[in-house]
Amino acid sequence: MIDEQTNSEAGQHDHHDRSRRIMAGAILVIAGLGLLALQTFEGLSDATVLMFIASLFIAGYFARRTYGLLVAGSVIFGVGLGQIGQELLDVSGDMVPTGIGIGFLLIYVIDRLTRGETHFWPLIPGGILLVIGLSSIGGSFADVAAFIWPALLIVGGVVLLIGANRRRD
Numbered sequence: 001m002i003d004e005q006t007n008s009e010a011g012q013h014d015h016h017d018r019s020r021r022i023m024a025g026a027i028l029v030i031a032g033l034g035l036l037a038l039q040t041f042e043g044l045s046d047a048t049v050l051m052f053i054a055s056l057f058i059a060g061y062f063a064r065r066t067y068g069l070l071v072a073g074s075v076i077f078g079v080g081l082g083q084i085g086q087e088l089l090d091v092s093g094d095m096v097p098t099g100i101g102i103g104f105l106l107i108y109v110i111d112r113l114t115r116g117e118t119h120f121w122p123l124i125p126g127g128i129l130l131v132i133g134l135s136s137i138g139g140s141f142a143d144v145a146a147f148i149w150p151a152l153l154i155v156g157g158v159v160l161l162i163g164a165n166r167r168r169d
Helices: 002-040 046-064 067-088 096-115 123-137 140-168
Strands: none
Touching: 002 046, 046 067, 046 096, 067 096, 096 123
């Protein structure tokens, strides 16, 4: 009986290791194909390749429900989105931090819509990068962001303190 249980656990462990190796291999192939496409095809922008790679990661998340694929895909999507914004919009600042911030917020939204629950953490870097990115664009938002940024830190700290006190009671 003990040998059967041990064999069953070993079989599950081997299956899990095999799945992880397949996923890691697929990620390396996708990244390599994207880089090769950039070097091979004229006129193919970095943003196009990044969006393609991101869509494969996000599709992998939907197929396997592997949270790490959603994180990688959303952040890569954000970088591509920032590059597209930089190309299309006439702004003085760098749009990539804004795009990455949107990518982090996308992690939260997609996981919430897919599973009905999600982790809170993507909202923190997403919000920070969004504020930093928008403030670097310039204009009146930069003036407003100078006051919003500290206010967001204060509100976030208060929320964490209240949450910690509620759990202790």
